[in-house]
Amino acid sequence: MITLDDFDTFPDFPVEGILFYDISPILASPERFREACIQLMPPAGAQVDVVAGVDARGFIFAPVVAQTLGVGMTMVRKKGKMPGVDLLESSASIEYGSTDLTVSAGPIEGRHVLVIDDVLATGGTARAVAEMLTRGGAASVRFSFLMELAGLDGRAALEGFEVTSAVVV
Template sequence: MITLEDFDTYPDFPVEGILFYDIAPILASPERFREACIQLMPPRDAQVDIVAGVDARGFIFAPVVAQTLDVGMAMVRKAGKMPGVDLLESSTEIEYGSRDLAVSAGSIEGRHVLVIDDVLATGGTARAVAQMLERGGAASVRFSFLIEIGDLPGRDALEGYAVTSVVVV
């Protein structure tokens, strides 16, 4: 079981006032990485047609979860990092700046999407991803996070969506 002790923490990174939870110790251990991927899986009764990994650390876990579920994976990239003309784009404010995102619309329409990211904090990124996927015609959107900062309004920002967090601090 993944716990808070599995993360390294760095105060005031990347800016003053932020406590950064580093996933490197989880990635360095095959057992912890495997367990993290298992804990990021949706409930057995959840319908998932595609897993969307959020740039960048969601990319680490999403393909393993997608392969385990025997579904494909979509990448939610930083704007300007994804080629193509059929892109959905979104902008949002996060704890320490702004973020512009893009995803290929062709992989989303009519699908039940599981979005995987490492951290749920204010919910700005996740909410922007949900809205972007819904504009692209997703049948449903649900979320799995490795860590949730419970004192921040992330879960409130995702009201109406199924949200799973492996560790809540």
């Protein structure tokens, strides 16, 4: 079971007032990494057709979860990092700034999507992803996070979507 002790913390990173939770110790241990991927899996019986990994640390876990489930994976990228003409776009306000996101519309329409990211904080990024996937015609969208910062109330931004978190702080 992944716990808070499995993360390193760095105060005032990337900006003053932010406590950064580093996943490097989890990645450095095959056992912890395997356990993290298990904890990111959807509940038994949940329908998942494609896993969406969110730039950048969601990319680390999403392919393993997708392969375990026997489904494909798509990437939610920062704007300007993904080629193609059939892209969905959205803007996200996050706890220390904003970002623009894109995802390829192709693997989304009519599919049940599991979104994987490392941290749920204010919910800005996740809400932008949910909006894009819904607009792209996803049959359903559910989220799985390695860590949730409950004090920032990101879960409220995802009202109406199923959300699971391995560790809640």
